[in-house]
Amino acid sequence: xxxxxxxxxxxxxxxxxxxxxxxxxxxxxxxxxxxxxxxxxxxxxxxxxxxxxxxxxxxxxxxxxxxxxxxxxxxxxxxxxxxxxxxxxxxxxxxxxxxxxxxxxxxxxxxxxxxxxxxxxxxxxxxxxxxxxxxxxxxxxxxxxxxxxxxxxxxxxxxxxxxxxxxxxxxxxxxxxxxxxxxxxxxxxxxxxxxxxxxxxxxxxxxxxxxxxxxxxxxxxxxxxxxxxxxxxxxxxxxxxxxxxxxx
Amino acid sequence: xxxxxxxxxxxxxxxxxxxxxxxxxxxxxxxxxxxxxxxxxxxxxxxxxxxxxxxxxxxxxxxxxxxxxxxxxxxxxxxxxxxxxxxxxxxxxxxxxxxxxxxxxxxxxxxxxxxxxxxxxxxxxxxxxxxxxxxxxxxxxxxxxxxxxxxxxxxxxxxxxxxxxxxxxxxxxxxxxxxxxxxxxxxxxxxxxxxxxxxxxxxxxxxxxxxxxxxxxxxxxxxxxxxxxxxxxxxxxxxxxxxxxxxx
Numbered sequence: 001x002x003x004x005x006x007x008x009x010x011x012x013x014x015x016x017x018x019x020x021x022x023x024x025x026x027x028x029x030x031x032x033x034x035x036x037x038x039x040x041x042x043x044x045x046x047x048x049x050x051x052x053x054x055x056x057x058x059x060x061x062x063x064x065x066x067x068x069x070x071x072x073x074x075x076x077x078x079x080x081x082x083x084x085x086x087x088x089x090x091x092x093x094x095x096x097x098x099x100x101x102x103x104x105x106x107x108x109x110x111x112x113x114x115x116x117x118x119x120x121x122x123x124x125x126x127x128x129x130x131x132x133x134x135x136x137x138x139x140x141x142x143x144x145x146x147x148x149x150x151x152x153x154x155x156x157x158x159x160x161x162x163x164x165x166x167x168x169x170x171x172x173x174x175x176x177x178x179x180x181x182x183x184x185x186x187x188x189x190x191x192x193x194x195x196x197x198x199x200x201x202x203x204x205x206x207x208x209x210x211x212x213x214x215x216x217x218x219x220x221x222x223x224x225x226x227x228x229x230x231x232x233x234x235x236x237x238x239x240x241x242x243x244x245x246x247x248x
Numbered sequence: 249x250x251x252x253x254x255x256x257x258x259x260x261x262x263x264x265x266x267x268x269x270x271x272x273x274x275x276x277x278x279x280x281x282x283x284x285x286x287x288x289x290x291x292x293x294x295x296x297x298x299x300x301x302x303x304x305x306x307x308x309x310x311x312x313x314x315x316x317x318x319x320x321x322x323x324x325x326x327x328x329x330x331x332x333x334x335x336x337x338x339x340x341x342x343x344x345x346x347x348x349x350x351x352x353x354x355x356x357x358x359x360x361x362x363x364x365x366x367x368x369x370x371x372x373x374x375x376x377x378x379x380x381x382x383x384x385x386x387x388x389x390x391x392x393x394x395x396x397x398x399x400x401x402x403x404x405x406x407x408x409x410x411x412x413x414x415x416x417x418x419x420x421x422x423x424x425x426x427x428x429x430x431x432x433x434x435x436x437x438x439x440x441x442x443x444x445x446x447x448x449x450x451x452x453x454x455x456x457x458x459x460x461x462x463x464x465x466x467x468x469x470x471x472x473x474x475x476x477x478x479x480x481x482x483x484x485x486x487x488x489x490x491x492x493x494x495x496x
Contacts, residue, residue, distance in 0.1 A: 197460070197469075208456070211471070212445070220483070221445075221471040223459070234493065235468070238486055245482065 007134025009033075015061075019068050020140075026130055029085070031077035032060075033135060036068040041142035043247045044073045044135060046128060048150010048171070051082030063148070066236065070244050073141050077131050079151070080123040088119045098175075108203075113175040121153045121180070128158055136164070146247050148239070149194075153180045156210070160186040167246035168192075169239050172207035173199055173228050181206075184213040191219040192242035194235055199228045255382025257281075263309075267316050268388075274378055277333070279325035280308075281383060284316040289390035291495045292321045292383060294376060296398010296419070299330030311396070314484065318492050321389050325379050327399070328371040336367045346423075356451075361423045369401045369428070376406055384412070394495050396487070397442075401428045404458070408434040415494035416440075417487050420455035421447055421476050429454075432461040439467040440490035442483055447476045 005027035012022045014037070022033040030053065036042055045067050049056045053076065064074045081088040094115035101108045128147075135141045144166035147155050152170050159168040160183045168187065172195040191214055195207050211221045220242070224235050253275035260270045262285070270281040278301065284290055293315050297304045301324065308324060315322045329336040342363035349356045376395075383389045392414035395403050400418050407416040408431045416435065420443040439462055443455050459469045468490070472483050 197467075217473065218480070219445075219473045220480075221469070223469040223471075225465065225467045232466070232468075234489065237489075241482065241485075 005130055007031075007131065007137070009138075019065065022140075024134070026077060026127065026134060029077050029127055030083070031075060031131060033073065033075040033138070033141070034064045034068060035073045035140040036071060040140040042071055042073040042140065043144055043146070044075060044132075044141050045146040045148050045243060045247070046131070047074050047076040047148055048155055049076060049079070050151065050174070051079035053078045053083050063236075066240055067148075067243070070240060071248065072146075072243065073135075075131065075135055075141075077127060080120055080127070088123065090115055091119055108175060110178055114177045114179075117151070117153050117175055117177050118179070120151060121157055121177075124151070124154050125157050125161075128154070129162055132162065132164055144247050146243050148243070152176060152210070156180050156184050156187060156214075159189055159191070160184065165189060167243060169242060170194070171231075172196075172210065173202050175201075175203065176206050176210055181210055181213045184210055185215045187214050187216055189216060190242070190246050191216045192239055193219065193221045194231060194239065195221060195223040196228055196230060197223050197225050201228060253378055255279075255379065255385070257386075267313065270388075272382070274325060274375065274382060277325050277375055278331070279323060279379060281321065281323040281386070281389070282312045282316060283321045283388040284319060288388040290319055290321040290388065291392055291394070292323060292380075292389050293394040293396050293491060293495070294379070295322050295324040295396055296403055297324060297327070298399065298422070299327035301326045301331050311484075314488055315396075315491070318488060318496065320394075320491065320495065321383075323379065323383055323389075325375060328368055328375070336371065338363055339367055356423060358426055362425045362427075365399070365401050365423055365425050366427070368399060369405055369425075372399070372402050373405050373409075376402070377410055380410065380412055392495050394491050396491070400424060400458070404428050404432050404435060404462075407437055407439070408432065413437055415491060417490060418442070419479075420444075420458065421450050423449075423451065424454050424458055429458055429461045432458055433463045435462050435464055437464060438490070438494050439464045440487055441467065441469045442479060442487065443469060443471040444476055444478060445471050445473050449476060 007024050007026045009022050009024045015021050020035045024031045067074045097112045145164045146167040148169040149171040151174050155170045159165050168191045170193040224232050255272050255274045257270050257272045263269050268283045272279045312322045345360045393412045394415040396417040397419040399422050403418045407413050416439045418441040472480050
């Protein structure tokens with residue numbers, strides 16, 4: 001995909017009286033934009049996810065409805081290597097190496113994390129930037145733009161290098177390459193970072209190091225007891241207030 | 249002071265149309281109770297502070313007003329060794345040892361932390377328990393009882409051993425003896441813990457260890473960039489919502 005690839009809205013429907021859903025493509029990348037009915041143009045929150053847009057749809061729509069109630073448009077795109085998109089070279093092998101390390105009770109080697117995460121970040125970040133280009137050209141959407149959740153390394157690099165991102169809600173729930181900790185120093189926008197304290201697939205210390213590394217003058221880490229999918233409802237509400245403060 | 253010492257209200261005044269202030273003594277310990285006008289009996293939040301009730305009053309009253317707006321009575325007592333109370337044996341010397349260690353850029357030795365903090369905790373906790381006894385006997389106050397801020401080691405022990413405490417808002421801003429980390433395992437009530445990420449007078453790693461040690465099934469750590477007194481307004485609001493969820 002070329003970053004300058006244009007965005008084409010392919011279908012639109014009313015989800016209910018409060019919410020409109022617009023399916024789009026950006027080259028061969030499928031995406032969805034949701035806009036609150038009767039409030040346009042709306043500031044935009046990009047919704048991250050772990051990949052697999054169709055499977056994630058039910059969980060995304062809850063976040064979409066909350067954001068729409070606060071006056072925000074939301075959008076997401078399929079991740080490289082997920083859904084119907086072609087696999088990323090080397091990532092399957094890295095995932096196998098990751099499983100072997102975890103199965104053997106070993107610390108996951110840095111090079112495995114790099115081979116697993118960096119191809120995803122390298123490919124996804126320009127796609128998200130092209131998505132911002134395309135969405136801000138639509139009459140329903142305006143800046144400022146926030147990012148919320150998803151693969152944290154994508155969020156960090158996007159926040160570090162994309163000047164249209166005004167606030168970043170990060171979810172520390174995936175392995176982080178060392179180079180992303182360096183890139184985190186260039187993040188200057190307000191950050192609200194969620195960490196599940198007992199997330200088996202996450203390195204807690206790296207998450208704390210990442211929070212420490214972020215260059216933002218305003219940053220909050222909220223850690224809650226529980227595993228990856230156990231984020232309590234009040235944490236979602238606190239994150240929503242973070243976006244309302246900085247994008248509203 | 250004997251824990252069974254009775255509580256005597258010595259003066260009462262209306263702060264404004266919303267708030268009543270009751271000065272009391274518990275033996276020779278001075279204290280203040282604030283109750284929201286027209287809403288009695290109210291659940292109680294005990295307000296911790298670093299000692300020096302008169303000097304702390306302006307900062308306390310802000311927390312008092314916020315809690316009263318949410319329907320809570322609040323109360324506090326002077327700490328042992330602060331205000332007009334006699335010094336605690338050995339604590340002055342421990343404070344000198346602490347300053348020397350910090351001045352020399354050394355890690356503060358465990359025994360200095362013990363000598364600084366444990367006499368305070370040993371004396372204060374029964375006083376806070378007697379305060380709960382006395383306040384719950386007043387017609388303006390009822391349970392459940394929460395604790396909010398102050399010397400975190402006092403809060404941890406009080407939450408661990410006092411069954412009338414139903415929720416604990418802890419502020420990680422002071423040195424924590426190792427034994428308090430053990431006591432933290434006996435805390436089972438919901439905890440909302442605030443940590444200032446760059447608090448020079450606090451050991452960040454011990455704060456994270458303390459959060460990890462807490463036995464509560466529901467616990468949240470919120471860390472914000474900044475020093476000891478730089479808690480952002482939104483963090484206060486999040487703490488208020490924590491108490492509203494668990495005591496309201």
